[in-house]
Amino acid sequence: MADKIKIGTMWLGGCSGCHLAIADFHESLIDILELADFEFSPVLCDTKYDEIPELDVCIIEGGIRNDENRELAELLREKSNLVIAFGTCAVYGGIPGLGNLHTVDELTTEAYINSVSTPNDEGLIPNEEVPHLENRVRSLPQAIDVDLIIPGCPPRSDVIAEAVLTLLKGGTIELPTTNLCEVCPREKPPEGLAMDFVKRQMEVGKPEDDLCLIAQGLVCLGPATVSLCGAECPGIAIPCRGCYGPTAKIVDAGAKMISAIASDYRVGDDKTVDPEEVAGQLDDLVGTFYSYTLPAALVPMKMQKGGK
Amino acid sequence: MAEEVKIVMFCCNWCSYGGADTAGTARMQYPPNIRVIRVMCSGRIDPQFVLKAFREGADGVIVAGCHMGDCHYDAGNYKLDRRMRIIYNLIEELGIERERLYHDWISASEGEKFANTVRMMVAKIKDLGPSPLKEQIEA
Ligand code: SF4
Ligand code: SF4
Ligand code: SF4
Ligand code: FES
Numbered sequence: 001m002a003d004k005i006k007i008g009t010m011w012l013g014g015c016s017g018c019h020l021a022i023a024d025f026h027e028s029l030i031d032i033l034e035l036a037d038f039e040f041s042p043v044l045c046d047t048k049y050d051e052i053p054e055l056d057v058c059i060i061e062g063g064i065r066n067d068e069n070r071e072l073a074e075l076l077r078e079k080s081n082l083v084i085a086f087g088t089c090a091v092y093g094g095i096p097g098l099g100n101l102h103t104v105d106e107l108t109t110e111a112y113i114n115s116v117s118t119p120n121d122e123g124l125i126p127n128e129e130v131p132h133l134e135n136r137v138r139s140l141p142q143a144i145d146v147d148l149i150i151p152g153c154p155p156r157s158d159v160i161a162e163a164v165l166t167l168l169k170g171g172t173i174e175l176p177t178t179n180l181c182e183v184c185p186r187e188k189p190p191e192g193l194a195m196d197f198v199k200r201q202m203e204v205g206k207p208e209d210d211l212c213l214i215a216q217g218l219v220c221l222g223p224a225t226v227s228l229c230g231a232e233c234p235g236i237a238i239p240c241r242g243c244y245g246p247t248a249k250i251v252d253a254g255a256k257m258i259s260a261i262a263s264d265y266r267v268g269d270d271k272t273v274d275p276e277e278v279a280g281q282l283d284d285l286v287g288t289f290y291s292y293t294l295p296a297a298l299v300p301m302k303m304q305k306g307g308k
Numbered sequence: 309m310a311e312e313v314k315i316v317m318f319c320c321n322w323c324s325y326g327g328a329d330t331a332g333t334a335r336m337q338y339p340p341n342i343r344v345i346r347v348m349c350s351g352r353i354d355p356q357f358v359l360k361a362f363r364e365g366a367d368g369v370i371v372a373g374c375h376m377g378d379c380h381y382d383a384g385n386y387k388l389d390r391r392m393r394i395i396y397n398l399i400e401e402l403g404i405e406r407e408r409l410y411h412d413w414i415s416a417s418e419g420e421k422f423a424n425t426v427r428m429m430v431a432k433i434k435d436l437g438p439s440p441l442k443e444q445i446e447a
Contacts, residue, residue: 101401135444135447251356251360252356252360254398255355255356255359255398256355256356258355258394258395259354259355259356259391262387262390262391262393263351263387263390263391270383270386270387271376271377271383271386275386275389275390275392275393276393277390278390278394279390279393279394279396279397282394282397284401285394285397285401286402297359298356298360298362298363299359299362299363299399299402299404299441299445300445301402301444302401302402302403303402303404303439303441304403305403305440
């Protein structure tokens with residue numbers, strides 16, 4: 001049909017999990033295919049980079065890790081009317097963004113030389129005909145203009161299908177402005193999010209059924225995370241790790257969450273608690289609070305020594 | 309000049325900013341490398357403020373509030389104190405030397421302590437050299 005909407009999808013610096021979430025559309029796919037055709041999609045069809053058609057909507061997974069990602073992002077931006085940053089890697093850099101704690105040299109040495117599963121006696125690091133890593137992972141909006149974001153690692157298939165259908169029917173999409181706690185069924189203690197200690201899940205075992213996980217000593221990122229997933233993890237007794245990223249009002253998700261935990265830590269003994277106590281119980285701060293958002297954080301990478 | 313390090317200093321309205329005033333009215337001398345930002349209470353300092361200062365090119369950051377027991381809002385500085393301990397660790401994980409950050413309590417009458425804190429921090433930061441962070445982020 002001539003006037004069907006042309007959709008393209010592309011994967012850049014991601015893991016393809018977001019594309020699998022598209023593959024998981026189930027019956028919604030029928031509704032979508034009534035209105036649109038997938039014209040370009042490496043997961044569905046044979047695609048050639050020099051034959052990218054003009055697209056109405058392009059759904060892009062993954063951030064910018066290397067120069068090929070950037071080139072394709074720019075090309076797809078030119079070819080598409082509307083670009084969707086799709087999934088947390090695209091929107092905030094995602095888990096690959098933790099690579100920003102290392103230099104490119106450290107990363108390639110680890111991958112090609114130190115890795116036990118890579119026989120490389122000569123210690124060669126491929127540098128021809130492979131894309132070159134940029135100095136750090138960037139989110140898609142840091143490289144090109146995007147018209148819409150759909151975060152999630154991966155976004156829930158029903159959320160994407162609904163968003164895509166709304167768009168195809170000419171509607172507009174708004175992300176929720178509430179945090180996860182608003183939709184989490186767990187009971188919040190009257191004192192707010194006060195923790196008396198910080199524990200890891202293996203130390204707690206199975207948490208109490210109905211009580212907020214923070215009150216049980218688990219670092220749950222719900223307070224700084226957007227409510228798009230419907231509190232999937234706390235619903236099954238696992239603390240939220242913030243995979244959908246923050247609400248729109250938050251600039252730096254990790255910093256916001258650190259602030260919340262420190263402020264309310266043993267708030268009942270505000271004036272007597274050792275100020276070092278909570279800091280002493282948290283380690284791997286970046287891994288805990290920025291697992292999904294480091295490239296979009298205020299300090300998006302590890303500073304390399306300079307100065308004197 | 310490469311030597312001109314920049315230090316952002318957050319002062320709470322009720323004590324530390326008063327301390328800056330006292331230093332000023334008493335014409336105490338201290339290096340001009342600081343930019344003071346007044347907030348109502350040190351408890352208002354969000355880690356985002358500190359990170360943003362570093363991102364925008366600050367070579368050092370000082371946070372100053374009322375002495376314990378003197379906070380105008382009762383306990384803002386206790387909360388800030390807990391927060392700061394985590395922020396020192398965080399910036400270190402991000403490769404920023406923890407010496408670039410400092411927090412202390414300065415009352416409105418402690419003009420001398422205000423001036424000394426600035427002198428101490430400017431000396432320390434000059435020793436560390438300018439922060440390369442902004443340049444690295446913009447590269
Ligand atoms: S957001 Fe998650 S599922 Fe999607 S590409 Fe990134 S890591 Fe994979
Ligand atoms: S368990 Fe997590 S998401 Fe639920 S209320 Fe507590 S902090 Fe919020
Ligand atoms: S609860 Fe948190 S970690 Fe789990 S799916 Fe939702 S946003 Fe992701
Ligand atoms: S008003 Fe000075 S620290 Fe709270």
